[in-house]
Amino acid sequence: TEIKKYFNTYYVPNNIAICLSGDLNPDETIRMLDRYFGKWKPKTVPAFQAPVEAPIVKPVVKNIIGPTAEKVTLAFRFPGVKTRESLAMEFLSQILSNSQAGLIDLNLNQKQKIMGGAAFPIRLRDYSALFLSGMPREGQSLEEVKTLLLSQIDSIKQGKFGDWLLPAIVNDLKTSNMKAYEKNSSRADAFVSAFILGMPWKDYISEIDLQSKITKQEIVDFANKYFQENYVVAYKRIGTDTTVKKIVKPAITPVAVNRDSASTFYKRLMKEPSGIIRPVFVDYQKDIQRLQLKNEIEVLYKQNAENGLFELYYVLDMGTDHDLTLGLAVEYLKFLGSKRYSAEQLKQEFFKLGCTYSVFVSSDRVYVSLNGLQENFDKALALFEELLASPQADEKALSDLIDSILKQRANNKLNKGVILQQALASYAKYGFDSPFRHILSTEQLRALKPSQLTQLISNLTSFKHRVLYYGPANGGEFVAKLNTMHKIPSTFLPIPPKKEFKELPLEQTKTYWVNYDMVQAEMIFLSKSVDYDKNLAPAATLFNEYFGGSMSSIVFQEIRESKALAYAVRSRYTMAAEKNKPNYIVSYIGTQADKLPEAMQAMEDLLDNMPESSPAFDLAKESILNSIETERVTKAEVLMSYENAKKLGLDYDLRKDVYKALPGMTLKNIAEFHKQYLSKKPKSILLIGAKDKLNFKALEQYGSVQELTLSELFGY
Numbered sequence: 001t002e003i004k005k006y007f008n009t010y011y012v013p014n015n016i017a018i019c020l021s022g023d024l025n026p027d028e029t030i031r032m033l034d035r036y037f038g039k040w041k042p043k044t045v046p047a048f049q050a051p052v053e054a055p056i057v058k059p060v061v062k063n064i065i066g067p068t069a070e071k072v073t074l075a076f077r078f079p080g081v082k083t084r085e086s087l088a089m090e091f092l093s094q095i096l097s098n099s100q101a102g103l104i105d106l107n108l109n110q111k112q113k114i115m116g117g118a119a120f121p122i123r124l125r126d127y128s129a130l131f132l133s134g135m136p137r138e139g140q141s142l143e144e145v146k147t148l149l150l151s152q153i154d155s156i157k158q159g160k161f162g163d164w165l166l167p168a169i170v171n172d173l174k175t176s177n178m179k180a181y182e183k184n185s186s187r188a189d190a191f192v193s194a195f196i197l198g199m200p201w202k203d204y205i206s207e208i209d210l211q212s213k214i215t216k217q218e219i220v221d222f223a224n225k226y227f228q229e230n231y232v233v234a235y236k237r238i239g240t241d242t243t244v245k246k247i248v249k250p251a252i253t254p255v256a257v258n259r260d261s262a263s264t265f266y267k268r269l270m271k272e273p274s275g276i277i278r279p280v281f282v283d284y285q286k287d288i289q290r291l292q293l294k295n296e297i298e299v300l301y302k303q304n305a306e307n308g309l310f311e312l313y314y315v316l317d318m319g320t321d322h323d324l325t326l327g328l329a330v331e332y333l334k335f336l337g338s339k340r341y342s343a344e345q346l347k348q349e350f351f352k353l354g355c356t357y358s359v360f361v362s363s364d365r366v367y368v369s370l371n372g373l374q375e376n377f378d379k380a381l382a383l384f385e386e387l388l389a390s391p392q393a394d395e396k397a398l399s400d401l402i403d404s405i406l407k408q409r410a411n412n413k414l415n416k417g418v419i420l421q422q423a424l425a426s427y428a429k430y431g432f433d434s435p436f437r438h439i440l441s442t443e444q445l446r447a448l449k450p451s452q453l454t455q456l457i458s459n460l461t462s463f464k465h466r467v468l469y470y471g472p473a474n475g476g477e478f479v480a481k482l483n484t485m486h487k488i489p490s491t492f493l494p495i496p497p498k499k500e501f502k503e504l505p506l507e508q509t510k511t512y513w514v515n516y517d518m519v520q521a522e523m524i525f526l527s528k529s530v531d532y533d534k535n536l537a538p539a540a541t542l543f544n545e546y547f548g549g550s551m552s553s554i555v556f557q558e559i560r561e562s563k564a565l566a567y568a569v570r571s572r573y574t575m576a577a578e579k580n581k582p583n584y585i586v587s588y589i590g591t592q593a594d595k596l597p598e599a600m601q602a603m604e605d606l607l608d609n610m611p612e613s614s615p616a617f618d619l620a621k622e623s624i625l626n627s628i629e630t631e632r633v634t635k636a637e638v639l640m641s642y643e644n645a646k647k648l649g650l651d652y653d654l655r656k657d658v659y660k661a662l663p664g665m666t667l668k669n670i671a672e673f674h675k676q677y678l679s680k681k682p683k684s685i686l687l688i689g690a691k692d693k694l695n696f697k698a699l700e701q702y703g704s705v706q707e708l709t710l711s712e713l714f715g716y
Contacts (some may be wrong), residue, residue: 014042014064017403019191020183048198050126055501056230063267064234065241067517069411071135072142074149074233078128078226086128088222091211093121093130094169095161095219096152101168101351103152103161106344108134110335112400114145115407117337120381125197135284138407142235145703156223163216170212175373176352177208178307182635191471238414238518254342254563259616262429267670277629281653284642290480294488297464300639301475310374310471311636312381315643316366316463324440329453330359331405336454338387343394346387355380357387359460363435364498368460374472381485389487391457394451402445402494413710419514420522421686422711428526428684430501437715464492469642470636489622503528503582504683509703513694514710520567521596521689525587525603527681532576532583537654538661539673540573540583546620546670547610548572548587553620558602559589565599566591571607578647583679595688597698600685604702607681610674617667 018033078086096119097104108117117134130204132149136142157162180186195202236571264269267319291299304310320327336605337343355372357380370384413420426436466488469478506528531535548555555571571587587607591599631654633641645651685702687694699705 006240006325008044009442010045012043012045013040015045017191017195019188019195019381020327021187021191034605046238047417048125053077053127055230058229060232062232062234064236065239065412066236067238067240068236069135069414070142070238071133071151071236071347072145072233073131073133073236074146074231075132076130076227076231078130079128080125081123082125082144082199083128085222085226085369086123086704087207087210088214088219089128089130090121090123090227091169091214092156092219092223092273093119093714094173094302095165096132096154096170098169098351100172100356101165101348103155104132104134104149106347107152107155108148110344110347112335112397112404114140114148115404117149119149123197132163135411138403138410142237146233151226153223157220157227159214159216159220162348164348164352166214166216166219167212168354170208171354171373172351173208173211175309176330179309182306215278217610244519246519249592252564253560255410255578256311257557257562259557259613277626279629279655279659280632281632281656281659282638283639284638284645284651284653287641289475289637291475292482293467293486294477294491295490297488299464299475299479299482300468301478301548302636302638303474304374304468304471304635306635308374309471310377310469310473311371312369312471313468313639314366314461314465314470315366316460316465316495316566318463318495318498319362319364319366320438321363321435321498321500323446324438324444325453325456325508326361326403328405328445328448328615329456330361330366332398332401332450332453333359333391333457334456335401336387336391336394338383338392339390340386343397346383349383350380353380353383357384366460377471377473378403378485381481385485385487388460389458391454393454395450398448398450406442409714413714416516416518416688419516419710419713420524420686423710424514424580424686424688424708425524425526426711427708428506428686429528432715433501435501437606437713440716442716459493461487462489462493463495468636468639507682509682511685511699511702511705512708513685513689513699513705514708515691515712516688516691518688519593519690519693521591521592521593521687521694523589523596523600523688524583524686525571525589525607526684527585527678527684529573529583529585529681532579532581532647532648534650534654534657536583538658538665539659539669542621542624542662542665543670543673544572545624546617547606547674550623552616554613554616555587555606556602559599559610561599562600565589565595565602569599569603571603575646576648579649585681593693594695596689600698600702605685608679610671610679612667612671614667617670620664621662625659625662628655630653636659 003213018037020029076089078089094102096102097117102119104119108114115135115137119130119132122129122131122313132153134145134149136145144236174651181190190204191201194201285300287305289301291301293299318326322620332432335343337346341349350372353372353376356371358367360367360369372380372382422436426434430436454561467482471478473481506526545553547553547571550556553570556571559565559569560567564590568590570590571585574584574586576583585607587603589596589599589603639655645654648654683702685699687699696705
């Protein structure tokens with residue numbers, strides 16, 4: 001057959017790479033590879049023949065119609081990865097968009113002329129491509145967004161970008177690589193990319209050095225030569241696609257799942273001894289050094305002995321549940337300058353230093369962060385503290401930001417993921433008084449004065465906070481610098497009281513649904529369980545792996561593989577993220593609307609009656625143990641792991657308990673867990689789909705059915 005022919009032609013040793021990165025013994029690894037692959041005979045592999053595409057001589061326009069938010073995407077085609085043109089194109093994409101100081105970043109996003117503008121390259125063996133994308137603001141056409149994106153290429157053609165930008169981009173690329181290569185997965189991915197692209201490793205890793213030699217004039221000449229009317233543009237428009245072709249649902253015969261049987265190869269493989277890998281748990285007392293700034297500000301410190309990068313966080317135990325304007329203030333900060341620098345100049349200065357800053361706010365936390373090259377720590381921190389202490393109000397920036405927020409809110413009502421996973425889920429847990437609906441109204445947004453927000457920003461570090469640092473500086477040096485440079489009040493401001501949301505009891509099964517124009521239907525079974533209890537962690541972890549957490553799980557095999565009733569399906573016992581909060585059982589089905597009744601029944605059966613399979617259980621247990629044994633929480637992750645543990649009332653790595661308990665757990669334990677916490681429990685059934693495609697009689701078998709409007713769910 002053609003498949004066998006293809007396999008025999010290309011699956012040969014001289015056409016395969018084994019890419020490894022990790023805690024390996026090189027000599028042992030090479031011997032092992034030679035033992036298993038050394039006798040594999042090479043064959044002649046056909047040379048890669050790139051397809052030759054016809055030139056694009058005028059814009060190719062495509063329209064995509066659907067219910068989701070509007071967006072425009074353009075693409076220019078270039079020669080393949082091994083060419084100078086591809087290298088220059090990738091570098092040019094950084095001039096357009098680097099998330100900080102590119103032309104699109106500053107001229108369009110920073111000035112709020114469009115929403116979400118970006119440029120990104122794709123480099124392949126046959127061809128490369130540069131993509132530009134953006135979303136319209138309220139009242140703006142997709143064609144206007146396209147014109148604004150193309151205008152930034154025109155600026156490059158005219159040389160309208162600073163000479164400083166090119167070396168700053170090179171510096172940023174080196175920093176990004178340094179950060180990425182902290183992870184074994186990124187190192188292995190780099191090996192894979194080099195192999196797939198047919199690039200010798202020395203060439204792959206020297207590309208940034210080659211790009212550092214690209215001059216401004218070369219970029220200008222390149223842009224004028226290659227960027228003409230030779231692009232494809234795709235407009236994503238809101239509407240109903242009348243060209244969709246439909247087929248009748250075929251009859252499906254369930255396939256018997258043979259999870260209890262094992263092949264001869266599997267049995268032989270499982271008998272082979274494997275090396276022992278010892279788990280490494282985080283010791284929050286030894287792995288984190290506790291220091292102190294003036295006024296008893298706690299510092300959680302971990303030294304970076306690997307490279308020259310740092311991460312700094314100011315953490316406040318307050319969020320939007322304490323002050324609704326915090327979220328807006330944080331967004332506003334992105335568009336503000338300081339006393340010495342405009343917002344645009346500030347972005348440029350940070351980019352020159354190889355550093356970035358951000359402020360993130362959740363319902364109960366604020367993370368004020370600065371990260372980048374330690375060699376520029378002092379300059380970056382001075383800039384950052386200056387911005388936090390004296391952000392300069394900008395009335396137009398606030399007005400434009402509020403317009404963007406209102407536009408994004410409208411877009412959210414078009415996003416089925418937001419509707420189901422956030423709006424409906426929050427309503428089922430809390431009713432109308434929910435965290436999801438706890439936002440500033442349009443009137444409240446419009447009434448806010450810039451000075452109110454800048455005052456809140458400048459007061460951020462006047463609230464009680466702690467400092468997290470991961471970087472090369474020694475602890476004493478770091479504390480001394482922060483005591484001098486960080487704004488520390490003599491007396492902290494009181495944290496406002498937190499708004500508490502009361503969760504509903506979920507005592508009876510009921511369906512909540514939203515009408516949405518789609519061929520598929522998506523559903524969540526949501527059940528409320530007991531409050532967080534660390535003692536449930538081992539059983540919950542093993543249960544999730546066995547029952548609904550992977551492609552080898554019971555739920556996936558029964559509903560998708562055996563019965564073909566869903567394109568996506570999962571079920572999970574979700575532990576709360578903080579103490580004194582309830583756990584939930586969340587079971588998701590994504591399927592065709594006409595398969596929904598059968599898919600629901602299949603999920604209901606599994607939630608009430610769990611199939612028991614010893615081989616599947618053993619596999620799940622081994623998977624969890626192996627995962628814990630090989631997982632390493634390192635670097636700044638240690639600090640964040642500790643922050644998460646504290647919210648649960650823990651002062652140690654909970655994986656210890658899971659790893660200790662798992663070997664003694666049996667399938668009976670999991671069956672008892674299922675019976676106690678899942679079986680026959682009332683559920684909120686959350687559904688999104690098209691009204692004319694849903695079977696309401698089938699839904700009514702589970703209890704009452706209530707339609708909710710988007711206005712009710714979103715509160716606007």
